Amino acid sequence: MNTVTEGTRDSTGQTPGAQRKEAVNGDRELFSIKDCALVALATGKKARMLQELRSQLADIDAASIYHHFWGGLLQARFGEREYNNDFASWIWHGIHDPVLAERLAALAPADFPDLETLRREIIELIDTRMDEMEHLIWARATGQFEFICSQIVVFDTGRRLEKPAELAAVMADLTTSSIFYHFIDARRRTSDGRDDFSDWLAGFGNEFVTLQEQLACVDPYFSSLSELRDELALLFTAYFQAPRS
Amino acid sequence: MSMLDDYAQVAGSDVIAQLHQLASPLAGARVVHVNSTRIGGGVAEILTKLVPLMQELGIDTRWEVITGESEFFECTKGMHNTLQGNRIPLGESLLRVYEETNARNAEILRPALEAADFVFIHDPQPAALLRHCSDRKGKWVWRCHIDASHPYRPVWKYLHDFVAPYDASIFSLAAFAQELPHPQYLIPPSIDPLSEKNVELDSSAIQNTAEKYRIDTQRPVVVQVSRFDRFKDPVGVIQAYQLAKQFLPALQLVLAGGGAADDPEGEAVLSEVQASARGDPDIHVLLLPPDAHREINALQRIAEIVLQKSIREGFGLTVTEAMWKGRPVIGGDVGGIRLQVINHHTGFLVNTPEGAALRIRYLLHQPGKIDEMGRKARVFVRDNFLITRHLREYLTLMVALLNGARDRIELT
Numbered sequence: 053m054n055t056v057t058e059g060t061r062d063s064t065g066q067t068p069g070a071q072r073k074e075a076v077n078g079d080r081e082l083f084s085i086k087d088c089a090l091v092a093l094a095t096g097k098k099a100r101m102l103q104e105l106r107s108q109l110a111d112i113d114a115a116s117i118y119h120h121f122w123g124g125l126l127q128a129r130f131g132e133r134e135y136n137n138d139f140a141s142w143i144w145h146g147i148h149d150p151v152l153a154e155r156l157a158a159l160a161p162a163d164f165p166d167l168e169t170l171r172r173e174i175i176e177l178i179d180t181r182m183d184e185m186e187h188l189i190w191a192r193a194t195g196q197f198e199f200i201c202s203q204i205v206v207f208d209t210g211r212r213l214e215k216p217a218e219l220a221a222v223m224a225d226l227t228t229s230s231i232f233y234h235f236i237d238a239r240r241r242t243s244d245g246r247d248d249f250s251d252w253l254a255g256f257g258n259e260f261v262t263l264q265e266q267l268a269c270v271d272p273y274f275s276s277l278s279e280l281r282d283e284l285a286l287l288f289t290a291y292f293q294a295p296r297s
Numbered sequence: 298m299s300m301l302d303d304y305a306q307v308a309g310s311d312v313i314a315q316l317h318q319l320a321s322p323l324a325g326a327r328v329v330h331v332n333s334t335r336i337g338g339g340v341a342e343i344l345t346k347l348v349p350l351m352q353e354l355g356i357d358t359r360w361e362v363i364t365g366e367s368e369f370f371e372c373t374k375g376m377h378n379t380l381q382g383n384r385i386p387l388g389e390s391l392l393r394v395y396e397e398t399n400a401r402n403a404e405i406l407r408p409a410l411e412a413a414d415f416v417f418i419h420d421p422q423p424a425a426l427l428r429h430c431s432d433r434k435g436k437w438v439w440r441c442h443i444d445a446s447h448p449y450r451p452v453w454k455y456l457h458d459f460v461a462p463y464d465a466s467i468f469s470l471a472a473f474a475q476e477l478p479h480p481q482y483l484i485p486p487s488i489d490p491l492s493e494k495n496v497e498l499d500s501s502a503i504q505n506t507a508e509k510y511r512i513d514t515q516r517p518v519v520v521q522v523s524r525f526d527r528f529k530d531p532v533g534v535i536q537a538y539q540l541a542k543q544f545l546p547a548l549q550l551v552l553a554g555g556g557a558a559d560d561p562e563g564e565a566v567l568s569e570v571q572a573s574a575r576g577d578p579d580i581h582v583l584l585l586p587p588d589a590h591r592e593i594n595a596l597q598r599i600a601e602i603v604l605q606k607s608i609r610e611g612f613g614l615t616v617t618e619a620m621w622k623g624r625p626v627i628g629g630d631v632g633g634i635r636l637q638v639i640n641h642h643t644g645f646l647v648n649t650p651e652g653a654a655l656r657i658r659y660l661l662h663q664p665g666k667i668d669e670m671g672r673k674a675r676v677f678v679r680d681n682f683l684i685t686r687h688l689r690e691y692l693t694l695m696v697a698l699l700n701g702a703r704d705r706i707e708l709t
Contacts, residue, residue, distance in 0.1 A: 087318065089689055091482055093483060094481040096476060096481070196472070203705070203706065204705050205706045205708065206706065208709075225311070227311045227315060
């Protein structure tokens with residue numbers, strides 16, 4: 053068997069994104085297209101009541117919170133989701149409280165600097181709701197919530213991009229898991245929490261500032277990965293085909 | 298053309314490229330899968346394709362089957378039933394047969410198992426093999442295909458002692474996972490889109506099967522394909538059909554199933570089903586041989602709606618098969634069926650014969666819904682439940698196991 057190496061993570065749970073790029077001629081960098089596969093693990097933690105969910109949330113590994121907001125995108129799930137994170141979905145289907153479900157569903161994880169801040173906000177929303185409706189503390193769910201986490205294996209496809217314009221050509225052919233890695237998972241790895249494409253474009257100085265702004269407007273939270281890929285492919289194609297002064 | 302090239306036609310070439318990349322760090326690894334039957338049941342079906350696909354990816358993979366006498370299978374069927382919730386203690390003498398049979402099989406398999414880099418032990422039947430392989434060098438994984446969400450505790454406690462020393466286990470759903478001192482991976486099973494049971498059939502093959510079993514394709518047909526097993530609730534299916542038939546007199550029901558070598562109860566359940574169906578020529582109870590894959594394929598395509606009214610279900614591959622053929626499924630609200638049947642989208646989840654009857658009536662009065670749900674069902678299976686996804690997750694797990702419990706692994 054060949055050997056593999058594991059990525060390193062700092063104390064905030066972020067992995068340096070620099071390994072994605074290779075220096076070319078000293079200053080320009082190639083974009084390395086990577087792909088990933090994810091396998092889920094049971095944590096053994098379960099909740100049958102809202103109070104129990106809140107207690108477990110306080111202690112659960114941040115990787116599980118990540119999974120329930122993002123990781124599930126790479127797992128078997130039906131495209132037309134009612135709620136875009138598992139906590140909101142369980143609050144509605146298990147606890148039957150539409151108010152808290154809606155508030156949790158409105159959380160956009162990309163808006164939070166890290167998973168710990170996101171965790172505190174989820175707990176805050178649950179506490180607020182339990183203050184509003186005391187009976188919810190003891191409400192027994194009709195189905196239990198199982199905390200899941202995941203392991204991600206990242207591999208190099210061997211494909212390299214030299215110029216940003218090549219993004220338009222390759223985007224439609226990328227796997228959905230590659231889109232996940234570069235556009236969603238990157239936010240956890242890069243120091244300023246942005247996607248890999250923007251990170252690479254930033255290395256070209258001010259030349260692609262407009263494109264980076266357009267990428268920042270793409271909300272990855274409300275689409276399936278294949279829809280997200282289509283949206284990015286359109287965006288890059290439109291940008292690079294448009295006449296420029 | 299290789300097998301993987303064939304799968305690229307269905308799943309996409311990018312999916313196959315991913316498999317090659319994930320398999321490259323595992324090149325040359327020796328893998329052994331062990332179960333208790335080569336024919337019949339979902340596990341054997343999966344291994345039939347998973348093993349050659351792993352071989353084609355450069356992984357030295359073999360599939361071993363343990364053997365046992367009828368008492369052994371009586372015991373393991375009892376284990377299966379009790380893990381799914383039946384509260385029936387297993388006698389000491391049966392448990393002794395279980396342990397002796399595993400010990401005897403270990404004598405034969407030990408060299409291959411101890412030399413392997415990865416050993417996948419499927420279900421409880423061969424779970425005790427590990428105890429007899431003290432010089433094992435590889436990672437041992439217990440793959441539980443059963444809905445073990447509410448096991449009968451004394452039997453689980455007994456099995457726990459055999460399973461706990463494994464390096465990892467795999468369950469189909471988080472709800473099935475049990476307290477164990479090692480990582481518990483979650484991998485749903487899958488279907489093989491190119492198998493005899495799932496390939497496209499021409500209309501003459503479908504019509505031939507209908508004629509052979511005297512099914513009138515001009516009238517509505519509902520089908521349940523499953524072993525004759527109480528957990529599949531075949532008698533409840535007949536009740537649902539009878540309730541629906543009061544409103545839809547032309548309705549026909551097909552209950553098709555085979556036995557499996559490791560299932561000694563099938564005959565008794567079949568007799569109960571035949572007794573319930575007696576006197577109604579529109580109920581077709583078919584006991585099919587284990588290799589009747591094309592006929593099952595045809596029966597699922599003959600159906601307007603497929604039922605899987607289980608009261609316990611590990612995953613329900615017959616649900617996946619039906620959805621792949623673009624059929625909506627009315628399924629029991631249990632286990633892995635919940636992962637596949639999305640209420641009002643790919644079918645309906647039900648809890649009673651009455652619920653199943655209501656949904657049969659609804660769908661047969663809304664043919665447009667049958668088509669719409671069927672289309673969604675096929676796409677859902679293509680994206681999530683084909684064998685290529687299953688294989689990818691096995692490879693990911695193997696790479697992950699080589700690297701410990703880290704949540705992020707970068708392949709060089």
